[in-house]
Amino acid sequence: MARITAGVATSHVPALGAAIDLGKTREPYWADCFAGYEWTRRWESEQAPDVIVLVYNDHASAFDMNVIPTFAIGCAERYVSADEGWGPRPVPDVIGHADLAWHIAQCCILDEFDMTIINDMAVDHGLTVPLSLMFGQPAQWPARIIPLAVNVVTYPPPSGNRCWLLGEAIARAVASFPEDLNVQIWGTGGMSHQLQGSRAGLINKPWDTAFLDRLTADPEALRRIPHIEYLREAGSEGIELVMWLIMRGALGPGARELHRHYHVPASNTAVGHIVLENG
């Protein structure tokens, strides 16, 4: 049977992708930021997951104002890197796991999560930057990817609790897939940042640190954070952190922290990263 073995969370700042693509990761501005991913790069190569359910948000790349799905699951065989205005990132195509993706979609719909199913979609930095952070620059990504895009741009985004419950539903779906697969779930985005208005540049290290702590110490409390608290404490784009709760909801109550990294800044953003072993 398929099983979720671990959860990974990370920021997905586009400038991180640009730094990797342009060979700048050892420059003084970036060195400390990237050093915090070296542990995970080694760990991922040992873990060798077959499939990653990668929770992210599209940044006006695949979805414009015409179609705004709250939860969209990619069920395609393959996804290309989106052109976000600078040309597509020079990364391998993302290979899907269509059978497991359709299985998760079916199970979640029966479980009362009304998923949008996507078959033709370019994937932007929200999805490809985390892959680059964990896997570097391989000729092919070492795992199959199931993209799960969440609307965190147009209000209201889903509540943290709804995200958590979707994570639980995904875990049930994976556990009922008959093939023997090592599956990870990644939650991406955040941490504190604001990209607009006179308050742009807001960073809240104490709040971010407490969020990281509570992923293992008191995850139930994270489910109850209302949108307004993310906005006030973590900046207008800090709301992306609800996506981490899909990852956390998919893990058991005894999930254990294996690694953590926090760095300010990457461009406008506080970079947070955590690795959780399922339990």
Next chain:
Amino acid sequence: MTAPRDIQAYLAEFDDIPGTRVFTAARARQGYWLNQFCMSLMKDENRRRFRADERAYLDEWPMTEAQKQALLDRDYNRAIDLGANVYFLAKLFFTDGKSFLQAVGTMTGMTADDYQAMMIAGGRSPEGQRSIREGR
């Protein structure tokens, strides 16, 4: 569990955050064509047409005059007031060859160097930036 029961109260709280415009349904509706214009800049052919004659290209879109002027002025705060969202405006940043850091910094009233220095020093403190009403 976290579901607000009163949509008016839910939305009203957003106006209590200093220097912030939340991309609500009302703004999404107001900014529909502005944001779709931004999306069109993902195509190189459209970027070239826009650069060649910004005004003429904007006039092809059913935006208000105020929206067009905000874009011509690169007044991003005004554009956001009129329904723009920053991830859509990013297509315009990139058309102009500007990074997120450079473009976002212009919204703060700080110089690019000062904004960059603030970020490297740990970013903007949330103290006094959480609530207008409560002054915290």
